[in-house]
Amino acid sequence: MIKTFFHSGDLVELKQELPNKPKMIVTKIPKSRKSTEDAKQILLGVVCFWFTTTGLYQEQRFNTKDLIKVK
Numbered sequence: 001m002i003k004t005f006f007h008s009g010d011l012v013e014l015k016q017e018l019p020n021k022p023k024m025i026v027t028k029i030p031k032s033r034k035s036t037e038d039a040k041q042i043l044l045g046v047v048c049f050w051f052t053t054t055g056l057y058q059e060q061r062f063n064t065k066d067l068i069k070v071k
Helices: none
Strands: 011-014 024-028 046-051 057-062 067-069
Touching: none
Parallel strands: none
Antiparallel strands: 011 024, 011 067, 024 046, 046 057
């Protein structure tokens, strides 16, 4: 299994075949805060934004398994 790493500014889209799925830009990759020195940070998802066909700005957090990079 190949792991895909996302970075701010990456162009992505949903992996699922849906009609009118938007191309999105990764805004940030939020992680949990460390509660102790020994605790690892946990990935909370990937925040992406896109514009609708009417020009409305949209932003949502997605699971990394639901996204693929657009080349």
